[in-house]
Amino acid sequence: MDGFDAQDVIADEAALRALFPPVSPLAQVKSLPALDRHARDFIARSPFVCLGTQGGDGTADVSPRGDAPGFVEVLGDRLLAIPDRPGNNRLDSLSNILANPRVGLLFMVPGFDETLRVNGQARLVRAPELLERMAVNGREPRLAVVVAVEEVFLHCAKAFRRSKLWDPAARQDRSEMPSLSKMILEQTTGAPEDAGEMEKIDAGLEEAYRKSMY
Structure with missing residues (x-):
């Protein structure tokens, strides 16, 4: 269908692993089950996060979310909340969460080449006290995406250094x-x-x- 020969397509994990050297010991153990102080500090500095979701039919989606640094609120070591600011009302991510609560988050900080990845399960929450804290210019979000954290880890700088994302000379x-x-x-x-x-x-x-905007 896509023009590739079957022998050129990686179809199982054993074939995939055979292409790469073993994972480094540090990369193997860096995954945490909760937000430590470094993860909390990273989130507090971050004005931008990508939210990855998947619908009940397996359709994948990634949505950008941005606001002032620290707009994602850490509610506990294993709980965080993302305000849902006004958008185009397609509700792709929110509908996906209702069908499949598993989400992936990628936090970015301008000037940082490293990122923070968080995986977990999400709910759509309208708790008044939470939405009040997330108000900007007197406008509360309609809801918050509350994520129960299952996995947290820092991601290395290679992708950002290859892309020169923050380099002013690379701006188009x-x-x-x-x-x-x-x-x-x-x-x-x-x-x-x-x-x-x-x-x-x-x-x-x-x-x-x-x-x-709000």
Whole structure:
């Protein structure tokens, strides 16, 4: 179906492991069952986390979540909460959690080449006292994603160093691609040919951002 010969496809873990050297002793033992002080400090500094979910039919999804550093609240050694800020209302991640509570989190800190990975089981919670603490500009989230932590570990810097993600010299010019509005319109109903009309649509999106961040 995808054009690859069967002998070129890795189909079992034994074949996979045979391609790589043994895992290092430190990597083997670094996984923790709870948030230690270093994990807590990392989360407190993080303004961005990727939330990985999977639906009942096995469909996978990863959603970015961002806010001021420390927006993810640590409720205990094995419990944390992520406010659900306004989005596009597709509710992909939230619907997946209802079907399959297992989630994976990847925390990032600007300037840090290391990341923090957390795996566990999530619930959608509307506890008033929690939502009140997560309010910004007087606006509470509709709910919080509360994760019962099962596994925590720090991830090494190789991916970020290869990608030069935080290197200012590696930044790309955003104007080299169309605006988000134009790309989505071209992918769906069609974008207007008139540049002025497209500018109005882009300005409308920016205004929507301004009004609906929280």
